[in-house]
Amino acid sequence: MLTLFAAGLLLLALLQRQDAFTVLREGARRGLETVVDLLPALLVLFPAISLLRTSGLPELLGGLMEPVLGRLGIPAETSLLLLLRPLSGSAALGLGSELIRQYGPDSLVGRTVSVMLGSSETTFYVVSVYFSAAGVKGSRWAVPAALCADLACFLSASWICRLLWGR
């Protein structure tokens, strides 16, 4: 599937007389850079996440939030992920990867976690990067509106996954 797609791209590049090899090499370099840039943050946050999971906090939090989450249709197993996702991309990736491994990538929880991770961003990080780069103090309604979007993402991820893959 991916191979077919790659072949199509190569054909288009050939028709446009692009130097595909150089472009691909540049892409590979950027991919490596992304991974290398990611690693230090993962090394800081993964141990903290691992500690969190052995302390029993996820289960406690899941139990506390279950009445609310259950009514909203969100799996209680994802409770900690909901809290971490807007704060830290690396922490969410760490927790998400452990949840996917623990419950299995093709389980309902695993799929819900995947969809949540794939359709949300690190809200607070993005807000701070944009406003500080633009030199603007005070973000007015950007944070509440962005959190609304996150909430909609978590809710719809839970509902869609249950609809498609729930028993």
Add this chain to the structure above:
Amino acid sequence: MLNFLLFTIFFLCLLLGPIRGWTLSPDQALLSGAENALRLCLELGPALCLWSMLLELMERIGMSALLSRLLSPLLRRLFPRGWAHEQIREALSENLGANLLGLGNAATPAGIRAARGLAGLSGGRASDELCLLVVLNTASLQLIPATVAALRAAAGSEAPFEILPAVWICSLCSVLAGLGAAALCRRIWP
């Protein structure tokens, strides 16, 4: 923010661990976390590099420019003031196109250029259009969530990309909710 988060995690764990009973010794947990970080990079690295190569090719062929052009009627309506300025217009289109393809390297610089331009128009205030740009960027617009797919493949999924339709619907819901909240907020927020 992150400093506070880290401290809270350690503090809560040391408080909670002895009460609830550690499932693994905390020192071992730290080490296994670091191992996981390195392992995840090794597992995700090859897929991310492959995807990044294809993305680079897609961008060079002009796919993100095509996407930007297709979406320009939408952007014109969302950012009427910014759209009147050529530089902001280009930065906005580039930001959206790169976001859709998942080109973080290209999306953020373009987004920041657009944000600076919009801030300039409003004399350094957080105008409605600037807030809207940020809200759009906090909702993930990425069409192919490559990292998550790689994560699923590494965990042994039979169909790592099976979640794609769900991710699209979910992203759409999230963007619509962001736009709805923005439309409400700009009326009531001073």
